[in-house]
Amino acid sequence: MRAPMLALASFLLGLTALAISGARADDTSSTRYSAWQGGASNPQLQAFAAKLKSMVDEADKAKAADPLFIQDLRDLIASASAPAAPAAPAAQPTVRLFYDSFQDGNYTSNPTWKVTAGVWTVDVLGNNTGLKSTIIPPGQTSNQNIKLNDVLGALLQPQSSQTSTNATYASIYTGAKISNVFKIRLDVVSKEKFGRLDFGPYQGAGGGTAYRVTYFPGGNPSLALQRVTPQGTSAIGSYAQPLVLEGDKVHAVEFLRDGAGVMTVSVDGKALITVTDTTITKPFDGFLIINSGGRYAIRAVTIDGTG
Template structure:
């Protein structure tokens, strides 16, 4: 007698979650018993090692979905049970599926920025400084008017003057397939108490869509978290207070976003901004750094999937 449709729904879901978790470890859910117990059977799945783990997980989930669909067609199980099983499997897939995006790290220790990773300058001047306490990818721009509303199209070269010493801002980017749920950070040294530094993860060939965190020395909003689209920049959150990091030391600015769109900004490991946004979907296409006035040494830029 099938009692699965009469069990309390909460208990049934808990049992289903356990069943799916066990299946994802053993690869045995809904497999015929004879196949599972055959002593001389050739293994269907290879050991999950290194970069093969994501592919094995995707294959297993696809197989489970196919078996659930067949069970529905054959009316081989309670419809409520199959509905709960599909929901549990979808939730697991959304939470744990390995993205095709890759982690990114560049500390400029090789003394250049044009290969491994390949950064491209679109405005101002950038160079790697390996000497003294101020080291890293350096950019210097004289104090300008408020340029915090810079929008997309920053990946296109801005003309001879913009790439020279008279540039109003400095911009540099690198293409990289990055996860939509991420931890992005830069370790930097700041010298001038004006202007600002912006770290953006972008989508699109011209960085039309971005998530951007901005450090603004001398401003009464020392940090801002923004979403940038074709319609303009929207402030998702801000730290209302002056922040001055021009003490000669290195500082770390971190922006995170989880799979549910919850976002944070941390400065030197301390929470500064909480926000939420789900409007940008899928993976991201690269990293954009913009200097809107000041002298900055970027010691490290990193992006990794948010666990």
């Protein structure tokens, strides 16, 4: 009986030592528990598990305990020593949800876009083909540092005062079911070094909930990411370095959001903004483009999601 009793005593002493070491975090904290570091990466717990395994082996050899109890202890040791299972990868967009290259010469069908302000046309001739919009307010020849929050939600209802060539902005949208995980690509040509271009997915009949990518030609920041909710518009990411998209070259502006809420805005394959935001969790109802200063040709709009 002496060996089993000594083993039991050692086992209890080991548990006591472990409890004391775990309680040290409580000496200077009002919370009972500290952050879990994981069994596989905790040297103290690993040493304890090794000692306990040695004791169990000795008890098993001496037939000092019920075999079922011994096996339960072995299973417990194995579970404590096993490395944590790797986290499941965040969902990625893999399904084509929407595409329009405007090669049919119109935006009124297949798919259908609706203009709510300004003038939009489709040109299939020349170098700058695609969906086109021009907004040049009188006297504007350079960037006027348009504030990030000047263009807010509720742009999906036609603005009677904004449907002429004298409009201060032009907006167009298309209804499309877009998952909360998405990859949006805009192939765009910019011709003026002032103003701004916004695009992104929206929710609801008024577009009052949305994410928007904003390009400021010649501005600082030159690129921004906004979150639009009924509480207002917030800048959640920006790129302060110079970004020049003007000329005849087509540039690919991509906006990716994965299942963990990590969002990346890239230009021509280079990631310029990366931020995590999980405020908006539901799928989107459409896609909106706003030109509030400049001359743009949208060659194609591509949206992938999770179906």
